[in-house]
Amino acid sequence: MHPRHFLTLLDFTPDELRRVIHRASELKHIRDQGQLHEPLRGKVLGMVFEKSSTRTRVAFEAGMNQLGGSAIFLSPRDTQLGRGEPVEDTARVLSRMVDIIMIRTYGHEVLERFAEYSRVPVINGLSDRFHPCQLLADIQAYEAHRGSIQGRTVAWVGDGNNMCHSWINAARQLDFQLRIAVPEGYDPDPDLIHAGGDRVSVHRDPREAVEGVHLVTTDVWASMGQEEEAKARMKAFSGFCVDDALMGLAAKDAVFMHCLPAHRGEEVSASVIDGPQSVVWDEAENRLHAHKALMEFLLLAQE
Structure with a gap:
């Protein structure tokens, strides 16, 4: 029997995604109550990091x-x-020694090759194409504060990057509208936009994208590995800062999210990320519980 992997949100059915997100909320409650819950006793997680991390490492390890x-x-x-050892060789060996593997890397094809040769589940902790674990935490945070995201409208403001790609997949899987505000030249993958169908639209004016939405989310303008592009990106993304004026165009009960780390004064103002509409800290904490629910699902639900 081939193991289940979680490389993108499309690897699970919509019902499976909802199940994991619901379980994450249950595990958060268990943790808050101080209850001991150790269903993975004796299991070992191998964490392979080619890119540095704070939240991903701590959330998975803890x-x-x-x-x-x-x-x-x-x-x-x-x-x-x-x-320089081939990815396939590392996958063959490591998957004989641990029960589940999380990889945070640059090229998404590294994950795909690793998963192909792995005997155990492989989780995408982040790649240049997708960041699906973050979306589990994001949806969990939204639904804890505002109820089901189905039928709602989300605005992504910023780069058409791996987070944007994962929001597109989330819109497809969980049935909500996604408006992407991005300057020309920084669009997400056109194939993903096409696959998103009428759930996804691209806008050049962030004000148009944010008008009346229920959730506004963004990310840094220059991701890890793009430092040399920072100056050009600062110029291109001028006007795409999520500030009080932009948030004021969203629905009155809209929330703000950011996957972190954040650059206050660039993609988001301090008054927004530290303000009353921000659920960023719950969103960040949820990485812990979403990762736990994901590992439970991959290791126990398939047995």
């Missing part, structure tokens, strides 16, 4: 420990991948 298991952190200095 989450696996809270579920009774253990986690092994592997940086490029700690693996033969950093010395």
Whole structure:
């Protein structure tokens, strides 16, 4: 039997995604009540990081420990991948030694090749194409504050990057409208936009995209690995800062999200991210619970 992987949101059915998100909220409640819950005792998570991280590492490592298991952190200095070992060989060996693997990397094709040769579930902790684990936490946060996201409208303001791609997949899977505000030249993958159908629209004016929406979300303008483009991006994204004036165009009960880390004064103003409409800190905490629910699903639901 081939293992289930989680490389994009499309790897699960809509019902499975809702199940994981609901379970994440249950696990958050269990944690808040101080109850011990260790269904993954004896299980080992291998964490392969080619890109540095704060939230992803802590959420997966702490989450696996809270579920009774253990986690092994592997940086490029700690693996033969950093010395040129084929991805396929590392996958064959590592998956014989651990029960589940999370990879945070640059190229999405690395994840796909690793998963093809892995005996155990592989999770995308972030790639240049998608960041599906973040979306689990985001949807969990929205629904905790405002109820089901189905039928709602979300505005993405900023770069057509991996987060934007995952929001497109989320709109397809969970049945909501997504308006993408992005300057020309920074659009998300046109194939993904096409696949999103009438649930996804692209706008050049962020004010048009944000008008009346229920959720506004953004990300840094220059992601890891794009530092040399920072100056050009600052110019291109001028006018795309989510400030009080832009948030004021959204619905009165709209919430603001950011996957973090944030650059106050660039993609978002301090008054918005630290203001009453922001659910950023719940969103960040939810990474812990969403990752736990995901690992439970991949390791236990298939048994």
